[in-house]
Amino acid sequence: MRVAFFARCVKSGVESVSYKMCVVGLGLMGASLAGALRGFREARITGADVLEDVCRKAERAGIVDEAVTDASTAVRDADLVIFCVYAHHIPPMLERCVGAFREGAVLSDICGVKSALYARLADLLSPHVDYVGIHPMAGKERGGFDNADPAVFKNSGLLICPLPSTRPESVELMRKLATHIGAGCVAVTPPVEHDAIIAYTSDLTHIASAGLCLSPHPDTGPAFTAGAFRDCTRVADINADAWTELLMDNRAHTLTRLETYIEDLGKIRNALATRDQAALHALLKRAGENKREMLKRWTR
């Protein structure tokens, strides 16, 4: 946990507050989010994590008012519950917690792929709760509670993915939450569109970066690496568990993107192989133009 953060954590009142939030899973993202949520609606925040010592650490760090190992206890009476666990843990967890949700509770998750998850949740959601997933476009190479940092959301993107049934008030709540945690840019996007774009900006990018490290030149010393190599391989030290799940869950979209990427690289390969300088130049030029076009959109 970042030291700079401790100072913000003490203020939230405890017993008298009326709004209650629960963060299930206090790893890198859950703990960062709990910390960033401090002060939001002056809420009391409970946490849940399977690791007893993470619960204690979270309490000591002041990012939650109380943390317990049993999620169904933690979610009791919460107005807002955010699942910050691997996607495949959410359905069984939801089943276990379903009797403990208060009437009208808003449920959310922070998973990076939505369609596959939402399909699995369809039969588990009761009309007494409202569901709206979010996807904070933030993170770090290294996971776990000890790497958590509430500032990780500052100026980052945040995607809100409602179900067709999601109430507009719940989308609005997520917009306010996004503002509170410092997100710089928010978009509301249907799950399928979300997954298709994310397959490009996130899944393909991580595959491209990891791919660069599958067959490194054995003599790659520090004098041979410049900023380009360091930047392009920054996320190559990937969490294999998390990313295997993410890529499998977004399999169809990611396959399409990856195949297009391999095809595009093949064009560069062919231009090089046939010494076709004009074709090579045109490809590089187009990449630059597309990149500048995107940059313009980012800064608009």
Next chain:
Amino acid sequence: MRVAFFARCVKSGVESVSYKMCVVGLGLMGASLAGALRGFREARITGADVLEDVCRKAERAGIVDEAVTDASTAVRDADLVIFCVYAHHIPPMLERCVGAFREGAVLSDICGVKSALYARLADLLSPHVDYVGIHPMAGKERGGFDNADPAVFKNSGLLICPLPSTRPESVELMRKLATHIGAGCVAVTPPVEHDAIIAYTSDLTHIASAGLCLSPHPDTGPAFTAGAFRDCTRVADINADAWTELLMDNRAHTLTRLETYIEDLGKIRNALATRDQAALHALLKRAGENKREMLKRWTR
């Protein structure tokens, strides 16, 4: 030119100095290098650039004592001449300047590929001069004099690529120059080895980054992009002229690297296509292990 830099430029005495350097080409790299070289051996520095206004700007910025458009005038009496121009400009420039080099002058270049260049220089070098190329592992996405910054070399890598005939004193001179401009890590490497490793750390990396921008998802908005995408596509807005030349000059090595990369990406593709989670996990895990292994080497 970075403002912070102007202050350093005034000190070097002018007429009385005995060591003389010449930087040919005052674009991003040449101007940055000239600025960073200020004070080295208390040398007088001349510059050459085909653009008259760049010559004037370089004089006004104080990075050179004098700049002219004719390289053969600029190199006269220089103890050290560094060519900071595209590789294909170097042989004709050398031919034009050959009569102007002083006896014992050290010639150098900063090109990113060495074997192809050195082959073209073989018949042009007289025994009266000594040649030793360098490759500063530094740069920026945007070129030109106006983007120059002598601080670009700070803590970056610098590769020294001697010819078999290069005198040890000239290699030593380049080491001292590297220290002066603030390079953090220096390696002496034969041209072929240099080109093979650079094909991985630089050529392939730039291709991978550019490739990511050849077929962007049309709805890629700012909320969908996180640090990974921004980092991995940072150098995608590539100088198509410079990189067409660099990639063609290092064609064989780059092809090998690019084909290996496409093959590795194909393995990830196959694991996804066949829903082989174990294979996918193993590939991601290996990428992470290789990356950590490299990081260890970088920080050693």
